[in-house]
Amino acid sequence: MITNETKGRVWHGPVRMADTFFKRFRGLMLTKNVNYALVFVLPAETKANASIHMFFMLSDIDVIWLDSARRVVDFKTAKKWRLYTPKNAAKYIIEGPVGLIKTLEVEEGDLIDWSPSEEKGKAVPVKVSLPDKISFDSHNGAVMTESVKEVHAGKP
Template identity: 45%
Template sequence: MNSKTYLVNKSKNNNLGLVEFADSFFSRFRGLMLKKDLKSGLILKIPSGRGKRGSAIHMFFMRIPLDVIFADEDLKVVDVVSLDPWTTYTPKLAARFAIELEKGLIKDSETEIGDLLEFND
């Protein structure tokens, strides 16, 4: 995992907190598996052209529930979901980013489909 940045919901003017990019094969594969707590969110950068099914994620070997925001290449939210460990999920539309956050953050920030996000240093 490489760089860290802040995730901002521009539509709601909310800071969703510190997130880290997972843009290599290994960092995407490892994700947050086996973590006991979440010090920062994780941005899974999905390779382009993968489609809806290629944007799916799993929660295998996860120890904590997560909120996940799926966003397209323009950082427009295309789906949001709260997931428990040992589940899988395919977003409603193809996504370029799957952003894994602490459970409850989507509700607290009122983030919803159609919102625009931004990465801020």
């Protein structure tokens, strides 16, 4: 969720963070359907660090540049295969689907805040030991076995 605190406007889409070199490097390149916002946390607040390119982008996006106080210093709808530099130095960049700027009613000087969406972790396989004997109630049709070997051997 992204909030324009100055105007009380909220965009309820998912938000991801680009807070490492590799996440910033990848950005939204080659993303077919930009349906989330990506917040870039830059290492320093400068115009050069905040410059973006739209090479290898599959669609246009809305971009909002913020200073270290999270105040808007520039914003625009970025077109594919172009370069952009903000008017002033920025510490954060928010890239998202076209319409983000309009929904938030963004203007220079607005205070913007965000809360990243929870990302689901990857499943990790875990070894679980099974008991030697498995028993079930006889009324549900299951058969009691003495071991897993009996099941594989076809013995009831």
